[in-house]
Amino acid sequence: MKSYLGLVPQYEKVHRKNNRISVLCIVLSVLLVTAIFSMADMAIRAQENYFIKTNGEYHISLTGIDEQTVEIIKARVDVAVCGWIYQGCTGSIGQKTVSFAGASEAAFTELSEMNMQDGSYPIRSDEALLNNNALEQMGLSIGDTVSVVVPNGSKKEYHITGILEDMGSLLKADVYGMVLSEDGFRAIADENANDGTTFRVQFKSGVDIQKAVRQIKDSYGLSDNQVSENTALLGLMGQSENSIMQSLYLVATFLVLLVLIAGTVMIAASFNTNVLDRVQFYGLLRCLGASKKQVKHFVILQGLRQSMRGVPIGLITGQIITWCACLLLKSISGDRFSEIPLFQFSIVGLIAGAVVGFLIVLFASLSPAKKAAKVSPVTAISGNTQFIQNKKAANTKLFHVETSMGIFHALSGKKNVFLMTCSFAISIMMFLSFQVMVVFLDQGMPALASSAADVSATMGNVPFTRTVIEEIGRINGVDKVFGRMEQTDLSVSFGSEEGAITLISYDDNQFKWAKDELNEGKIAPVQDNTNNVLVVYRDGMTWGVGDTISIHTSVGDKKVTIAGILATTNARNDAGSNGYMICSEQTFIDIAGDLGYTTVDVQLSKTGNDDTVLAIRNLFPVDSSVSDKRLSNSEAQSSYYTGAIFIYGFLIIIALITVFNIFNSMNASVASRIKQYGIMRSIGMGTNQLYKMIATESLTYAMLGCVVGCILGLPLNKMMFQFLIAEKWGMGWQVPVTSLLLIVLLCFASAAIAIRRPTKQIVKMAIVDTIKLQQ
Structure with missing residues (x-):
């Protein structure tokens, strides 16, 4: 052995069991950080692939630019792909509306949300792709010719060269989709093409997109209205300036810091306890001639050696957890979650875990190293393992001796109680912070609401009679049918405020579902069927629950009272200046008359299929629009479940880490005082008294941690809720009682269970062995 540092591996061989706690803490910290960062990375990749598939892989779109500007932009070194996407024109095939699109093959493939299912891309102006649903309904195939009424009213024959893959937007709008070549689209374009046509730009990897956008605006004199970003894609890339995305960036940054702090506290608590546990050994080093600096180096090297063992295990375990989450999504539905990457390593997660494992271990060991260096040689001889002599004894007036001693032990070391409290508190803060993301996810996915329809029919020139509900209900494969009557531009007044509302009727099913959207009231x-209504939240709304609104109708004024405020509603027509107002069908008839249903929604059962949709379609007049929302709902569900698996995965990981951290912390805390417990047993303390003392110490840590965690976590939860949800949907913050009770009970249960094993070990040991035990 050439150096005193050579004692480190020898010491670790002798005390392997005692080092396992520190190594396990490092593993858990690295696991926590790696799993959360990797899962977030995989979720972002999956969502990025999803939005590329549904919106197109472009970064910005430009409107109102000339060909000279187009050529200059094409020549920019930071542009990877760019091209025109022509949209906005509509025509008809028979009684069905057809939406035209046009692009070059390169722009269609790289920049649009459209995909060719089969065949070849149109080259001539009389060639076209037609969507699969249209081909099936008309009995056509590749190579056939179809007659189409183009925007100017004339008929044009198109040769079908390929099949356009069905998109949720086409089925939802109940229109056919036809893709033409650039020349083909320009040949039929009318004035509506100006609004729908955009020049899309995809930048090269690594480009500062916002800087490039500013340069394009300044160089070519473009206004903000002429430049639009692909918000979803840029947001996931971290390059969006959209206000909502900026809010999410701030929240994500904060959550990242919270996770890193949790890892640091976990490791620091373990190292601090280890140093307390080995005071006598460091004193012996000083007796043998080691300087304070050498003892400090000894402790730091111990930490780094432990991280060399713990970090790889944590990285591998964290990555395996991420793969399991991805596999779980795939097992739910391989088609729905086709964009989820499988068995791919997350560089971000691995780097984050390694940084935590090495750098934070280094920083966390500095303070214990300084503490170890303060140990005097006298300590080794005296066997005193306390750095600071307690000037006050335990207060036994309020509680029994063992209870008082437990509280006294817990509070005697300021740094130890600080770290133990932080271990509990940060777990609670993380859990409450991620709970807000669950609410954000639920509120941002209306397609997953219990009221979401699989098929929706909207009226043409004549409203639907109420008998159509019964007819649809008798079709095989139909689960529920519900309709809405709507009346726009109803004049209302509230005090001196005048405006207009869109009145909507709900049936019993819709009222039941509306409870999920209720922000306030009943x-x-x-x-x-009383004179009570619901209103839908809107920015700047001055109405509140209990206010009386006057509705002005042709037969006189009708006074209604606001009974509740909803977050959202489904409606065909636009809201009035004062938003939407919802009432029962009878109240609607009393106010606006029996106008018939404007919209009829249908939810299919498990046996519902294309034949069911066709049967529903045949019940409505040809000028009605029958929207098949199954594909768009499936796409929304895919996005939702992707986020849900990862967010709930974060919560599960945090909960598990909380349990393991408390177990390790309490084990280490009990182990550091094992000599004191032996002395107490030698002077007559019984087994039950010893257990009560240790249990009280554990309970004290848990109570302090939970109190601090609630004091800091609840305002944090409220702040994030207001930041992400309240301002957008008008929902009022409520204490997350269920989540709070769950994490607090988990903390107390973990603390109670954690002390059982070390207590039993102490009781089984001979008193003399307990006192002599050296760590």
């Missing part, structure tokens, strides 16, 4: 009074 729904039952509205459902009972």
